[in-house]
Amino acid sequence: MFLPRMTEIPPAVEISHLIKDFKTSFKRQPLRAVDDVSIRIMPGEVYGLIGPNGSGKSTTMKALLGLVAPTAGKCAIFGKDSMKVDSRNEVGFLPENPYFYKHLSGEETLKFYGKLCGIKGAKLRDRVKQLLELVDLSGASHRRIGGYSKGMLQRIGLAQALIQEPKLVILDEPTAGVDPVGSREIRDLIFKLREQGITVFLCSHLLEQVQEVCDHVGIIFKGKMIREGKLDDLIAIEDQTELILKDASPELVAEIAALVGKHAGAELISTGKPRTTLERLFLRETLKQESNN
Amino acid sequence: MNPVSTIKAIPGHVSRTSVIARHAFTQLVRMKVFYFLAFFAVILIASNFFNLPQHEGPESAGVNILRSIKSWSLGAMTLFSVVLSIVATALLLPKDVEDRTLYTILAKPVPRLDYLAGKLLGVLLLVFVSLALMDILMVGILQLRTNMVLTDQMAMAEARGWPAADIALLKAEILAQGPTASLQGAVFSVFLRSSIIASMALLISTFSSSTLFTTIISFLIYFIGHFQADARAAYLSGEAGTSDGILARGVTLLVSLVLPDFQLFNVIDSVIEGQVMPLFIVGKLTLIGLFYAIFYILASWFIFAEKEF
Numbered sequence: 001m002f003l004p005r006m007t008e009i010p011p012a013v014e015i016s017h018l019i020k021d022f023k024t025s026f027k028r029q030p031l032r033a034v035d036d037v038s039i040r041i042m043p044g045e046v047y048g049l050i051g052p053n054g055s056g057k058s059t060t061m062k063a064l065l066g067l068v069a070p071t072a073g074k075c076a077i078f079g080k081d082s083m084k085v086d087s088r089n090e091v092g093f094l095p096e097n098p099y100f101y102k103h104l105s106g107e108e109t110l111k112f113y114g115k116l117c118g119i120k121g122a123k124l125r126d127r128v129k130q131l132l133e134l135v136d137l138s139g140a141s142h143r144r145i146g147g148y149s150k151g152m153l154q155r156i157g158l159a160q161a162l163i164q165e166p167k168l169v170i171l172d173e174p175t176a177g178v179d180p181v182g183s184r185e186i187r188d189l190i191f192k193l194r195e196q197g198i199t200v201f202l203c204s205h206l207l208e209q210v211q212e213v214c215d216h217v218g219i220i221f222k223g224k225m226i227r228e229g230k231l232d233d234l235i236a237i238e239d240q241t242e243l244i245l246k247d248a249s250p251e252l253v254a255e256i257a258a259l260v261g262k263h264a265g266a267e268l269i270s271t272g273k274p275r276t277t278l279e280r281l282f283l284r285e286t287l288k289q290e291s292n293n
Numbered sequence: 294m295n296p297v298s299t300i301k302a303i304p305g306h307v308s309r310t311s312v313i314a315r316h317a318f319t320q321l322v323r324m325k326v327f328y329f330l331a332f333f334a335v336i337l338i339a340s341n342f343f344n345l346p347q348h349e350g351p352e353s354a355g356v357n358i359l360r361s362i363k364s365w366s367l368g369a370m371t372l373f374s375v376v377l378s379i380v381a382t383a384l385l386l387p388k389d390v391e392d393r394t395l396y397t398i399l400a401k402p403v404p405r406l407d408y409l410a411g412k413l414l415g416v417l418l419l420v421f422v423s424l425a426l427m428d429i430l431m432v433g434i435l436q437l438r439t440n441m442v443l444t445d446q447m448a449m450a451e452a453r454g455w456p457a458a459d460i461a462l463l464k465a466e467i468l469a470q471g472p473t474a475s476l477q478g479a480v481f482s483v484f485l486r487s488s489i490i491a492s493m494a495l496l497i498s499t500f501s502s503s504t505l506f507t508t509i510i511s512f513l514i515y516f517i518g519h520f521q522a523d524a525r526a527a528y529l530s531g532e533a534g535t536s537d538g539i540l541a542r543g544v545t546l547l548v549s550l551v552l553p554d555f556q557l558f559n560v561i562d563s564v565i566e567g568q569v570m571p572l573f574i575v576g577k578l579t580l581i582g583l584f585y586a587i588f589y590i591l592a593s594w595f596i597f598a599e600k601e602f
Contacts, residue, residue: 065400068601085404093400099392101316103323115312116401160397170400 010079012168012199013041013064018073020059033059035223036073041201041216043167046194048214048231049203056223057203058096061172064201065093077168089117092161096173098153102146106137106156109145110163117164131159134192136185151182158189169193171202175209187213211235244274309403310411317415318422321381326419333369333427337434340365355442356567359470362438363565366431370483371561373427374420375515378491381416383507386498395602406594413495413590420487428480432472439471466567475570479561482575485582486558490515492589493553499596518555525549553585 018037021030034056041047049057062068064075066082080087100109110128119127132138135155140148148156154174161169174190175183190213193200204210210217211231218228227234245252253271260268340362389395398408446467450460494511501507525545557578564570 062396062602065396067396067399069599085402088400088402091400093397095393095396095400097393098397100394100397101320103320112312112316113397113401116309116398116403118308157397164401 009043010076011040012043012045012078013039013047013201014074014076014079015039015060015064016074018060018063018075019071020056020063020068021071032223034063037220037223037225038073039218039225039228041199043199044194044197045216046190046200046214047202047216047218048210049201049218049220050205050207050210051203051220052205055220057220058172060220061093061170061201061203065091065170089164090167092163092166092169094154094157094161094169094171094174096176098157100145100153100156100160102144105142105144106132106148106152106159107141109156110159113160114163119164127163127165131162134162135159135189151178151185154178154182154186155189158186162193166198168199168201171200173204174202175204175206183209240269306404306407309407310414313398313403313408313411314414314418317385317412318418320385321415321419326377326381327423327426329373330423330426330430333366333373334430336365336369337362337430341434341438355446356467356470359435359438359442359467360565360567362431362435363470363476366427366435367479367483367561367565370424370427370431370480371486374424374483374487375490377420377423378416378487379494379508379511379515381419382413382491382494383498383501383504383511385412385416386495387501387504387507390602399602405597406590409495409499409593409597410590413492413586416491417488420491421484424480424484424487428477431480432476435472435476439467443467469567469569473569475564475568478570478572478575479564482558482561482570482578485578486555488582489553489585489589492586492593496589496593496596499593499600514552515555518553520556521548521552522554522556550588553581557581 016038018034019032020034021032023030037056037060049060051057059068063070064077064082065088069083075082077087078090104112107128110131111124114124114127132141135158137152137155140152145156158174175186178186187209190200214231216229217231217234219226257268257271260266341358399405443464446463447460450463490511493514494507497510498507525548528541528545560570560574
């Protein structure tokens, strides 16, 4: 017997067949920025939307936040239509290269956004303090935003996105223009959000970062979704096996190679030393310098 | 468990609008707009020394100075309030769009009407506080000067042996030129006029592409508003008795609905002359101010609700 699924949890994000055209000049064809894109993100997932500049990532996010109206298709957040204001109760958004009111301090900025979400009094004070600590800006909380560095701006932006403890956080290029240390801090914050069960929808063209933090990925190109799925499934090379050895002598490596050669159909593609990334090298060396000082 | 419900409550329109209004006010204050008060003080002090050409007897000399103080003060108040209303309103909205701070605000559960109303109220709060401060300065100076004029004129009248009835008349005439309730009505009218102009500038800034465009168009409409009543009357008198008369009336009615008639605020000049401003005039101007402010803000919302960022 079919039982209605009353307890089914709505997806955190549901974008179905989204099309967005922008008018250009009078006689010319409208520009199609997003072409039949569908994305479904379940609560607790970290979803990365990747694609080159101008591929429609930001427009998709803006449609989800009701900042642009879809030409066709629908967007919903936790089952609520994105064009309605109440859909934004559970969302935090960090736009690309955010600028905040320069005349406010970091603390005043968070208080302003908190009040907009209906947080008041001691609860607001506590939440602001907690977030300033989380993004490591307690020391700069009374400084005017006008004097903040790019990385600090990004972090205060993330804090304002989290002010009302949203269940979904949308991040548009969260590490754009930030140095590797700042970038690492933002990535660590995304990890923390994931641990807390908060759904994260981010877009970036820094593929390595997306690979590190996301469990689901979509690739968008010229407005169309060309590939989507679980990250592990998408990047696994099914017919290859990786074997990483520590302190292996050249003799052992030769022995393994000989053993592989004995099996018909199997082939040893390469041996060598795995390389660290330039970013990890940079972080390790700068941290070493800092601890020496 | 969802911790969200523990900290936030869905705020009402009033509370959200007041948060945005207070923020807009703070933003403008921190742009150091109150520095203009120093200029106002200079104008006010200088107005004490302007010698207007006079054709009346010596008993009018003091009264003319009082009129001069009121005239210069209300003129400066009009200038500052109109400039503040237009420039501040024209600046706030495009700045939020350019800096993308608007994204972060509209990504919160903030209806667009609340955002617009908040910005407008922030500007109006600034204009109100500015006018209140200027009013305090004007009333202070005017009170001092009225007392001085009164003492001088009473001494002069007594020295000349004027009858008691004439002295009482002179006293009443001098006091009518001092800080009266009608003068406060005039200052309030200046505020109402600024409210209309600010809400009109808000409407223009919802579809304009630049602060400069909004500023120029707003000033133009402000000037047109000063002669639209005359133009309307002249046009209608020409059309009277023709078949186009009804159409012409319809068009002019529509024009007067969209463009306010600022000549209605000329009552301020009568107050400078020492005349009484009846309460019903204040009531009428308040209703007109409210009508245009609500009309313009709803029209702004109509455009802004469809706007994409």
